[in-house]
Amino acid sequence: MTLGEIARPAQALLSGRLLLVGYVPTAAGALAVLTLVWAGAPGSPPSAHRAWQTATDASAGEVVVVGMALLVVALLAAPLQLSMVRVLEGGWPRWLGLDLARRRQVRRRRQLATLAVPTVSGTATAPSVEEVQRAGAVAVRLRTHYPSAEYLVRATALGNVLASMEDTAGREYGWDAVVAWPRLYPLLGSANRAIVDDRRDGLDVAARLTVTFAAVAAAAVGLLATTGWWLLIAAVPLLASAAAYRGAVAAAVAYADAVRVCFDLHRFDLIAAVHLPLPANRGEEVAVSTALSVQWRQNVTTAVTYQHP
Structure with missing residues (x-):
């Protein structure tokens, strides 16, 4: 087995969403905290020269260990991504x-x-x-x-943007987006799915950065609590967290727009996927989609006639 074959699973693991949403924000937050520690915190005012000297003296083995530790943290935090977004939506x-x-x-x-x-x-x-x-x-x-x-x-502003999406996406066609979207998403074409995934990743990255920099600000307060005016350094990650949150709201608006477009273009694919006849007019369409939404939301079944291709 060659070194390239050994590294290929790691390259696949670090590609795409995990690298963008998980590893990069985790590394940014860890680097900020490590910089304060290398600079002499806690216990003494931070020194940029001391931080640079400590960083440049690190061996290749230490860099690898830190990198692997950050990867483990990113993997452990991945299942918490939805919970982070829920908190930013107002789930406290x-x-x-x-x-x-x-x-x-x-x-x-x-x-x-x-x-x-x-x-x-x-x-x-x-x-x-x-x-x-x-x-x-x-x-x-x-x-x-x-x-x-x-x-x-x-x-919160983020929660209301996502609530607007859940409230209005597909509503004019009779769909309840909360229950219909998980069933519509697998039916999307490659182009629309790429757009949706890209915008969702943008939302998740901004949300993760918001939480990460808020945690860095809290850690900075603890590390610099006895250093006098140096405590103001904690305002830097706090401002970065606020900026990331504004970015999350903007990314949520773009994501919501993409979801609405998917209902416009692919709603009939969902009706066909459950083997129901395609409606002939808007009234029939609203009746079918409303019945399906009620069934999925409340587990209320209705008598239907299937149409198998």
């Missing part, structure tokens, strides 16, 4: 201010709903073109960043 206990955060999001949604209605100024009998365009832009933001019903509003 009420005693941490969940209700207060949700009320804040409700107020923002109401403000957008008010601004989405064109207003007439002065003596004009109709809103101006500029006012209509401004209201239209606000309406688009309202539709993409918040669910249609107020009771569905979640505690």
Whole structure:
């Protein structure tokens, strides 16, 4: 067996999603904490010269050990990715201010709903073109960043973007996206699946960086607590976490748009996949998709006539 054959499984393991979503954020966070430790923390003010000297003195074996340790951490954290996203959506206990955060999001949604209605100024009998365009832009933001019903509003901006996707994707065709999407995704063509996967990876990377840099900020506070003004260094990963969260919200908007497009283009593939006749008009389509959604969501079966190719 050659060295190339030995390395091939590792190359496959480190390719694609694991490398992008798992290993890179983990390595970035670990490097930030190690830099503080190499610089002399805790116990003394950090020194850039000391950190550089320690890093350059590391042997190849030590680098390999650190790299393998980071890989193990990335593998162990992979099953927690969904939980991280859920937390960023607002999935934390009420005693941490969940209700207060949700009320804040409700107020923002109401403000957008008010601004989405064109207003007439002065003596004009109709809103101006500029006012209509401004209201239209606000309406688009309202539709993409918040669910249609107020009771569905979640505690964070990321949670509301994803709630909007679950609420509206395929709704005009009668689909419940929460139960229909897991069944529609395997039927996507290669081009659409690549787009969906790419945008989901972007969301997961940003979410992982948000959590990682928040953890780095907490670690920095612990390492620099006795160093005076050097404690302000902890603000750097905290700002990076905030920037990553904004990126996660933007990535979620793009991902939600891709999911909506998939319902537009592939909803009939889902009907055909369960061997039901394709509907002849929108009314029949809504009836079929609604019945399937109810069946999958509530386990309520209805009498149907199959059509086998």
